[in-house]
Amino acid sequence: MSEIRKIIFAPLTLIGQSAISVIRVSGEGTFELVSNIVSKSFSRFELLDLSKFYPNTLHHVYIFDKDKNEAVDEVILSVFKGPHSYTGEDTVEISSHGGLYIYSKINDLLAKWGAVAAMPGEFTKRAFLNGKMDLAQAESVAELIKSRSEESRKLAFSQLTGEYSAKINSLRQELINYCSLLELELDFSEEGLEFVSRDELIMRIDTLINEFKRLVDTYYTGKLIRDGINLAIVGEPNVGKSSLFNYLLNYDRAIVSDIPGTTRDYISETLTIDGFPVNLIDTAGIRESSEEIEEAGIKKSISIRERADLLIVLKDATAGLGNDKISGDNSIIAYNKCDLLNGHSDFNCKDSLLI
Ligand SMILES: Nc1nc2c(ncn2[C@@H]2O[C@H](COP(=O)(O)OP(=O)(O)OP(=O)(O)O)[C@@H](O)[C@H]2O)c(=O)[nH]1
Numbered sequence: 118m119s120e121i122r123k124i125i126f127a128p129l130t131l132i133g134q135s136a137i138s139v140i141r142v143s144g145e146g147t148f149e150l151v152s153n154i155v156s157k158s159f160s161r162f163e164l165l166d167l168s169k170f171y172p173n174t175l176h177h178v179y180i181f182d183k184d185k186n187e188a189v190d191e192v193i194l195s196v197f198k199g200p201h202s203y204t205g206e207d208t209v210e211i212s213s214h215g216g217l218y219i220y221s222k223i224n225d226l227l228a229k230w231g232a233v234a235a236m237p238g239e240f241t242k243r244a245f246l247n248g249k250m251d252l253a254q255a256e257s258v259a260e261l262i263k264s265r266s267e268e269s270r271k272l273a274f275s276q277l278t279g280e281y282s283a284k285i286n287s288l289r290q291e292l293i294n295y296c297s298l299l300e301l302e303l304d305f306s307e308e309g310l311e312f313v314s315r316d317e318l319i320m321r322i323d324t325l326i327n328e329f330k331r332l333v334d335t336y337y338t339g340k341l342i343r344d345g346i347n348l349a350i351v352g353e354p355n356v357g358k359s360s361l362f363n364y365l366l367n368y369d370r371a372i373v374s375d376i377p378g379t380t381r382d383y384i385s386e387t388l389t390i391d392g393f394p395v396n397l398i399d400t401a402g403i404r405e406s407s408e409e410i411e412e413a414g415i416k417k418s419i420s421i422r423e424r425a426d427l428l429i430v431l432k433d434a435t436a437g438l439g440n441d442k443i444s445g446d447n448s449i450i451a452y453n454k455c456d457l458l459n460g461h462s463d464f465n466c467k468d469s470l471l472i
């Protein structure tokens with residue numbers, strides 16, 4: 118029996134105390150297997166031939182342990198006949214009462230009749246192997262489940278509905294068309310026939326290359342939307358990094374004090390800004406230090422500064438304003454403690470922030 122023909126099962130919902138828990142069973146022979154553990158009546162085993170049920174219908178039945186001659190739970194069966202199911206195979210979804218004990222009883226009965234526990238992602242793998250979705254769509258299922266913000270949900274959902282795949286397919290089709298045209302040109306080159314002007318062909322291929330480049334560039338944007346932007350607050354000690362960190366999070370997460378060198382190890386928290394996930398990082402203030410622990414923290418700050426997607430370089434406004442150069446495309450210079458300027462400001466740097 119090849120692996121794809123095994124009947125697999127797994128919970129679709131979290132196992133724990135809940136009103137309902139759903140277990141999916143999928144594979145060739147699922148209807149016969151599940152018929153062994155369900156009954157029309159709770160007082161005695163009354164066989165239900167699931168293969169005769171109308172596809173895509175719901176049935177109120179009892180999970181039944183034939184050996185003990187007793188009903189285990191009252192459930193709803195959703196019966197899907199392949200290929201019109203998530204996996205493309207005959208599938209039954211058992212909606213039982215929630216709870217670990219009931220789940221373990223149904224689990225044991227399914228295993229006793231020959232079903233095996235599905236590996237993580239195995240239903241989706243079968244859906245892919247059975248042509249129910251392509252690779253991009255299969256990948257997006259996990260992304261959709263993991264999404265932590267509105268934008269990452271939207272991105273995963275558009276991939277799931279096939280928008281991304283449709284774009285790839287249309288580019289692929291165009292590429293095939295150009296190959297055919299080129300081959301035609303080669304076949305008839307000696308007869309002096311021209312099917313498409315060379316300049317026009319080059320122009321169309323250039324457009325196609327640009328389309329591919331644009332698609333490759335969306336990878337970085339997509340990654341940022343999915344995993345979150347790593348936004349680090351860096352700067353000298355005591356400029357107010359932890360204060361800004363707490364302000365953006367809207368609670369006192371980091372220790373704030375007027376002693377320079379308060380933050381030692383970096384702290385990271387996730388928040389959502391305009392639907393985008395942001396991994397906000399507070400770092401140790403960077404300065405010359407001979408103190409061993411502070412030095413270790415500063416090394417980490419430097420490494421975070423090099424890896425972050427975006428930096429807020431925080432400065433103390435009372436130490437002077439306006440002449441700083443932004444050190445890279447990914448830096449925002451921000452001046453803090455502006456309340457201490459007493460209205461006096463020679464601030465003139467248009468790319469910086471006063472906070
Ligand atoms: N007046 C004023 N004081 C501030 C402001 N922001 C922070 N402070 C004070 O500045 C001191 C240092 O603040 P922190 O947030 O701990 O500074 P830090 O940059 O995290 O310091 P290290 O962790 O030591 O690198 C604290 O006493 C804060 O209350 C501000 O906008 N105005």
Ligand SMILES: [Mg+2]
Binds near residue numbers: 371380400402
């Ligand atoms: Mg700090």
